[in-house]
Amino acid sequence: xxxxxxxxxxxxxxxxxxxxxxxxxxxxxxxxxxxxxxxxxxxxxxxxxxxxxxxxxxxxxxxxxxxxxxxxxxxxxxxxxxxxxxxxxxxxxxxxxxxxxxxxxxxxxxxxxxxxxxxxxxxxxxxxxxxxxxxxxxxxxxxxxxxxxxxxxxxxxxxxxxxxxxxxxxxxxxxxxxxxxxxxxxxxxxxxxxxxxxxxxxxxxxxxxxxxxxxxxxxxxxxxxxxxxxxxxxxxxxxxxxxxxxxxxxxxxxxxxxxxxxxxxxxxxxxxxxxxxxxxxxxxxxxxxxxxxxxxxxxxxxxxxxxxxxxxxxxxxxxxxxxxxxxxxxxxxxxxxxxxxxxxxxxxxxxxxxxxxxxxxxxxxxxxxxxxxxxxxxxxxxxxxxxxxxxxxxxxxxxxxxxxxxxxxxxxxxxxxxxxxxxxxxxxxxxxxxxxxxxxxxxxxxxxxxxxxxxxxxxxxxxxxxxxxxxxxxx
Numbered sequence: 451x452x453x454x455x456x457x458x459x460x461x462x463x464x465x466x467x468x469x470x471x472x473x474x475x476x477x478x479x480x481x482x483x484x485x486x487x488x489x490x491x492x493x494x495x496x497x498x499x500x501x502x503x504x505x506x507x508x509x510x511x512x513x514x515x516x517x518x519x520x521x522x523x524x525x526x527x528x529x530x531x532x533x534x535x536x537x538x539x540x541x542x543x544x545x546x547x548x549x550x551x552x553x554x555x556x557x558x559x560x561x562x563x564x565x566x567x568x569x570x571x572x573x574x575x576x577x578x579x580x581x582x583x584x585x586x587x588x589x590x591x592x593x594x595x596x597x598x599x600x601x602x603x604x605x606x607x608x609x610x611x612x613x614x615x616x617x618x619x620x621x622x623x624x625x626x627x628x629x630x631x632x633x634x635x636x637x638x639x640x641x642x643x644x645x646x647x648x649x650x651x652x653x654x655x656x657x658x659x660x661x662x663x664x665x666x667x668x669x670x671x672x673x674x675x676x677x678x679x680x681x682x683x684x685x686x687x688x689x690x691x692x693x694x695x696x697x698x699x700x701x702x703x704x705x706x707x708x709x710x711x712x713x714x715x716x717x718x719x720x721x722x723x724x725x726x727x728x729x730x731x732x733x734x735x736x737x738x739x740x741x742x743x744x745x746x747x748x749x750x751x752x753x754x755x756x757x758x759x760x761x762x763x764x765x766x767x768x769x770x771x772x773x774x775x776x777x778x779x780x781x782x783x784x785x786x787x788x789x790x791x792x793x794x795x796x797x798x799x800x801x802x803x804x805x806x807x808x809x810x811x812x813x814x815x816x817x818x819x820x821x822x823x824x825x826x827x828x829x830x831x832x833x834x835x836x837x838x839x840x841x842x843x844x845x846x847x848x849x850x851x852x853x854x855x856x857x858x859x860x861x862x863x864x865x866x867x868x869x870x871x872x873x874x875x876x877x878x879x880x881x882x883x884x885x886x887x888x889x890x891x892x893x894x895x896x897x898x899x900x901x902x903x904x905x906x907x908x909x910x911x912x913x914x915x916x917x918x919x920x921x922x923x924x925x
Contacts, residue, residue, distance in 0.1 A: 488922070488923030489884065489890070489919045489920075489921070489922055489923060490919070490920045490921050490922070490923050491884070491917045491918060491919055491920060492777075492778055492781060492917070492918065492920045493915050493916065493917050493918075494775055494776065494777050494907060494912055494913070494914060494915065494916045494917075494918065495775075495776060495914060495915075496773055496774065496775055496776065496914050497773070497774070497776055497904070498770070498771065498772045498773070498774070499769075499770070499771045499774060499776055499898075499899055499900065499901050499904055499905070499906050500767060500769070500770045500901050501704070501767070501768050501769035501770070501899040501900060501901055502765045502766060502767050502768060502901070503697060503701040503704065503705060503765070503766045503768055504763075504764070504765050504766075505695050505696060505697050505698070505701075505745075505764050505766070506695065506696070506761060506762065506763055506764060507693040507694050507695030507696065507713075507745075507747070507761075507762050507764050508693065508694050508759060508760070508761060508762070509691055509692075509693055509715070509749075509756050509757065509758055509759060509760040509761075509762055510691065510692050510693070510694055510758055510759075511659075511662075511685035511686055511688060511691055511692070511758050512686055512687075512690055512691060512692055512748075513657065513659070513685070513686035514662075514683060514684070514685050514686070514758075515656055515657055515659075515683070515684050515686075516680045516682075516683050517542065517653060517655070517656065517680070517681055517682040517683070517684060518674075518678035518679055518680050518681055519545065519650070519653060519672045519674050519678060519679060519681055520650055520674055520678055521545055521550070521647060521650050521651060521672070521674055522671075522672055522673050522674045522675070523545040523546050523549065523550075523651065523671070523672055524545065524546045524669065524670070524671050524672070525543055525544070525545055525546075525666055525667070525668055525669065525670050525671075525672060526544055526545070526546050526668065526669075527543055527544040527668065528542075528543045528664075528666060528667060528668050529541055529542055529543060529544075530542040530543070530655075530661050530664065530682060531661065531664060532661060532662070532663070532664055533660060533661065533662075534660070534661040535659075535660050535661075536655040536658070536659060536660070536661060536684065537655065537658050538655055538656065538657055538658050539654050539655060540654060540655045541652055541653070541654055542653045542654060542655055542661075542681070542682055543653040543666065543681060543682075544651060544652055544653065545650075545651040545653070545672060546651070547648055547651040550644065550647045550648040550650075550651055551648055553644040553647065553648075554641065554644040554645055554648050556644075557637065557640045557641035557643075557644040557645075558641055560637045560640065560641075561634065561637040561638060561640075561641050563637075564630065564633045564634045564636075564637040565634055567630045567633065568627070568630035568631060568633070568634050570630075571623065571626040571627040571629070571630040572627055572630075574623045574626060575620070575623035575624055575626070575627050577623070578616070578619045578620040578622070578623035578624075579620055579623075581616045581619060581620075582613075582616040582617060582619070582620045584616070585609070585612045585613040585615075585616040586613055586616075588609050588612070588613070589606075589609045589610055589612075589613045592605060592606045592609045593606065653681060653682075655684060656684070657684060657686055658686065658687065659684040659685050659686040659687060659688075660684065660685050660688055661682055661683070661684055662683050662684070662685045662758055663680075663682060663683035664681075664682055665679075665680055665681055665682070666681045666682075685758055688751060688754045688756075688757075688758075689750070689751055689752050689754060690748070690749070690750060690751060691749050691751045691756055691758070692728070692746055692747060692748055692749065693711075693713065693725065693746070693747040693749060693762050693764060694744055694745075694746060695744070695745045695747060695762070695764045695766075696735065696742040696743070696744060696745075697742060697743055697744075697745050697766070698740070698741075698742050699734075699741040699742065699743065702730065702742075702743045702745075704768040704769070705727060705730055705745055705766055705768060706727065706730070706768070707727055707728065707729065707730060708726060708727060709726070709727040709766050709767055709768055710724065710725075710726060710766075710767045710770075711724065711725040711726060711727060711747045711749075711764060711765065711766050711767065712724055712725075712764075712765045712767070713725065713747075713749075713762040713763060713764040713765065714762065714763050715756065715760045715761065715762050715763075716760075716761065717755075717757075717760060718755070723749060723756070723762075724749070725747040725748055725749035725750075726747065726748050727745055727746070727747055727748075727766060728746045728747065728748040729745070729746040730743060730744075730745050730746075731743060731744040731745070731746065745766065747764065747766075769899040770899075771898065771899060771906055774898070774906045774907075775906070775907045775908070775909070775912070775913065775914060776904040776905060776906055776907060777881065777904065777905055777907050777918065778903065778904060778920065779900065779902075779903060779904065779905055780920055780921070781881060781918055781919070781920050782879060782881075782897070782905060784882060784919055784920060784921055784922075785882075786882060786890040786919075786922070787922070807821060807824070807825060810866075810869075813865065813869060814858065814862045814865050814866055814869075815862065816858075816862070820857050820858070823857050824853060824854065824857050827853045827857075828850070828853060831849055831850065831853065851870075854866050873896075875898060875899075876896035876897060876898050876908060877896070877897050878894065878895075878896060878897070879894075879895050879896070879897040879907075880892050880893065880894055880895065881893045881895055881907070881909075881912065881918045881919075882918060882919040883912075883916070883917065883918050883919065884917070884919065890919060893909065893911050893912060893918075894909075895907050895908065895909040895911075895912065896908040896909070
């Protein structure tokens with residue numbers, strides 16, 4: 451019994467020692483870790499970034515013309531069908547011309563009558579002119595004879611009256627000629643109109659292209675009243691087409707003319723097509739309180755395999771960078787719990803104003819005198835800004851631009867503007883690294899374009915392979 455009791459006592463003590471050991475070796479480290487959180491890190495790398503806007507659109511011909519009729523009548527011929535390739539001037543259909551041909555014949559007859567009337571009026575004018583000439587001669591002979599009392603005043607008065615009547619008759623004949631001329635012009639215009647109407651009974655293609663719509667058949671009556679009926683629709687050369695895509699107002703600001711475009715259609719799911727943004731239309735479209743704008747994309751279609759009306763899934767490439775420093779988008783969302791107390795490298799890592807001035811001196815090829823003048827005026831600017839604003843009012847950025855404009859020559863100023871435009875494409879951001887003691891340290895950076903997975907990074911402190919914090923492991 452003693453031996454059994456001692457054995458049980460031994461195993462009980464061993465079990466108690468194991469429990470105590472487990473408590474101090476397992477529980478204690480977990481408490482220590484809680485006070486010093488782990489961080490998951492990733493390395494920056496170099497690669498390409500493509501920023502894009504995704505939308506959908508409809509394939510349309512560059513030019514689409516609706517062919518109608520200005521006349522009413524019955525179609526006696528229809529010579530074009532769907533998919534018929536036509537050239538400008540080709541006959542598409544013909545309206546019964548008999549009615550319009552009779553109108554032409556009637557107008558021709560009316561014109562002949564008017565011309566005959568003009569001939570009669572001109573003959574009357576010549577007769578009146580001859581009579582006027584005779585009466586003028588008689589009056590000229592009678593007036594000298596009156597001075598010698600060879601004739602009486604009554605005879606002279608009678609000659610004068612006959613002359614005045616001849617003048618009035620001539621004027622009337624002249625007016626009749628003018629009236630006959632106007633009537634002839636009217637009849638000629640009526641004839642031309644009738645001839646035009648007769649020509650319009652032939653419906654012809656206005657452009658080169660393909661018939662994509664036919665709304666009529668032989669024997670159908672065309673009724674042209676307030677609006678010309680559409681008989682055919684012709685799409686110009688389908689080797690070049692366009693896509694009309696709707697872009698949401700939130701994305702339209704990044705879409706510019708000349709942006710490259712890729713798209714696909716359901717008819718060819720394994721094939722990718724390309725195009726170029728030709729136009730961003732300013733007219734807004736509202737649907738269900740959502741504003742969008744139409745973007746026109748030009749596309750080459752040499753094989754003519756893209757048909758009008760197809761739905762295209764469009765990706766507009768609004769920015770692309772090759773071989774740039776980039777970081778995973780998830781890294782930008784990280785911020786340590788004690789961010790306010792975390793160390794920063796703004797003073798030790800970021801370059802100061804002197805470094806920036808040295809960089810500008812090299813980029814703009816500044817002389818020492820230019821650099822000194824700019825530096826002096828910049829110090830004065832920021833000194834006055836501390837007292838309430840930029841010199842002369844306005845914002846400091848504009849004041850800085852004025853300083854550079856007044857000091858730089860034309861070539862330097864153009865280079866400066868280009869550099870500023872390039873810098874405005876970036877926004878400020880912060881990445882977090884681990885300092886030698888294992889604590890997060892903020893690194894100010896500039897962020898460029900982004901795609902679904904990465905964002906471009908510009909930094910003087912980080913490079914390819916630099917390790918940054920992605921998220922906190924546990925706390």
